[in-house]
Amino acid sequence: MKRAKAALLAATLAALTLAPAQQATAAPRLSISSSEGGARASTDGPTTFQVTGSGFQALPNAFGGIYVMFGWVSDPAGGSWKPSRGGRTGAELLYVPDSESKGNQGYQRFISFPGSSTGDSANGGTVSEDGTLAFNLTVPGPRFTAQDRSGNSKEIDCLQVQCGIITVGAHGVVNAANESFTPISFGSGNTSESDVGQAQTQRSVSGQSASSQSTAAQPAAAAASPSASGSPAPEVPATLGLSQATVQAGRVLGFTGQGFDAGEQVVATVGAGLAGVGPLTAGRFGEVAGAITLPVDMRAGSHTVTLTAAGSGRVAEATLSVLADPATASAGAAQVEQTHDGWRVATIAVGGAAAVLLLLVISSLVTAIVRRGRAKRSGKVRVARPGAAR
Template sequence: MTKSPSGRRVRPAALAVLLAAFTAPATGTASAQGASVNVSPSTADPDYATIVQLRGTGFQSVQGGHGGVYVLFGWVSNPAGGWQPSQGGGAGSTYRYVQDTEARDNNGFQRYLAFPGSDTESSANGVVNPDGTWQAQLVIPGARFRAVDRAGNTTQVDCTRVQCGVITIGAHGVVNPANETFTPVTFAVPRREPAAPPPSRQSPPATTTTTAPAPKPSVEAATTQTRAGERIEVTGTGFTPGENVAVTLHSDPVSLPPARAGDDGRFTYTATIPEHVAEGVHRLVFTGERSTVETSVELTVRAAARTSPSSPSAETPAQAQVQGEKGNALLVALLVGGAVLLVVAAVAVVLRLRRRVRDIEGNDT
């Protein structure tokens, strides 16, 4: 049994509730009552990138709280539960996801939603509204991707063999079971529009007209020399008006966000070369979704520019989780150390008072 601040004795269970009341944040929260994510479309192309629209409901929103929600695409070991960081799960072991940079304008494979008024809201792709709702756009690169664990080991994930989907977890190392969800996504080749039937033999002969041949698709890069991690602008012509154009970096295939042809069959596209791409000659391949035409441009990629050792590096959700655990452990150690110092100081004061009382009593005698 332990005494409460009012002097009453309380049981351990009640003590836990009491401590939670003292340590709870002063800001208001909207508690999640069954967080869920709607994915539209819920079926993605296995071979090309698919852009999906996401809407979350029932999430916990902490006004002014640090962190928020990471939105990822990947695989979990057990969709029914047990993969979550709050239950001891970790990136690379119980869940794997498509890596992307932490920048706000990354390739779209990963999204970050901040709490309203958070110190990181300026770098987020949106916020978790006070009513627990949010919206975001996510790029699914296809049914196959490579995932990297905390030790740097690479694993190939094939979503045609295992169940993949949209993952949400607490961001910046703040583990939050209320905001951990997994929404399955299926893969299927989209239906193609059938070709027009040939003219009937009984039809009268059509008038012969001369039309200019359709231009062949082509792409041109602003420069053929670049570095890993840098951006390069590419213009394309000759595609079917309004069609999506899949973008893939070869020779080791890496799916990039798709381009979209305008009404004139042209597009201007900015490609971000991934930082892990090896030095050498590579190809950016552009494939029309409806026309199925394919064309490419050759690039010479050099190693990524070295950054200053003092500059902060972007942290992945897995690294953020580890840093958050270390920060929690450090906080506990500081609190315990502070408590010990207070006890030592109190004992010193009591001993000094006792010594002074003995001195006074000795003088009186």
């Protein structure tokens, strides 16, 4: 018994010794700078920030990526705003609205994973395999209008509440490894990148930061929730982005949509129901994404791709150019040529049969004429010699 226990203990120690240690994943971190100085924005108008990041998770060939937005979160220190912890857009997270197109106003960026099928729609580049990224982001000013989950507008005053740059998983894919909040200040001051980096390090280690402490010193009501104007929210147009503007029939078309209500059902169609997919469920930020396989025999030319939401009734459209499938076109040409060959063979056969029939008719006529001539000559002989039989 003692030997067995000793052997078991030795095996356990050996397993613990040989087991590889798991590497600690670095928390995502942004370093930002502007013409106003470090993490500071102007109170008089838009400010463009040069942003670099490290510690982000890059998933090669995976769907989606990272959304980057300027906005407000309810709990910048504790992180309860994060989608991976139940945070919801329009409630614990509000941001400046912007279009999904590459040429948007710069308030939002989409950074794709390396080799992702959604890479064509990225307007903030690609996450490097080492977890680094770089892009520019525009902050419109200290005040902006967002929407809550009931569709009402909320006026966010970043001079009263803490605002900053938010990163979350894109296209409805929740990814805790890519969630971060980097605070931004407004007005004159000497805030530097090192100050921001120190605040982020403190937050990642202990959940505290200098920015969060200054926020806590503000009135609780202002820090907990921005003021709502109570006026109806402006209509947010739905947008549709295609993975490519021209695609060959029979191939797969990727698409992304934005501007829908979170959780509503969205259907994607091509042309008058030639192809489609859905219903798709809009993500926390009102986004959808999917892929449609185009028919092999789809007519070449322009077709309309449409996203239709069941709840809000919003519709987004984009024009797609379809090229004929070369294999199908070759098969069609071969079939036509084969048909032509068949007609030629049939024509030759019919012509040959007609010629043979004509020869038979002519031969029969000639034979009949010859026989009739012989019969006449034979009858004349018999009449001329009636007594020969005697």
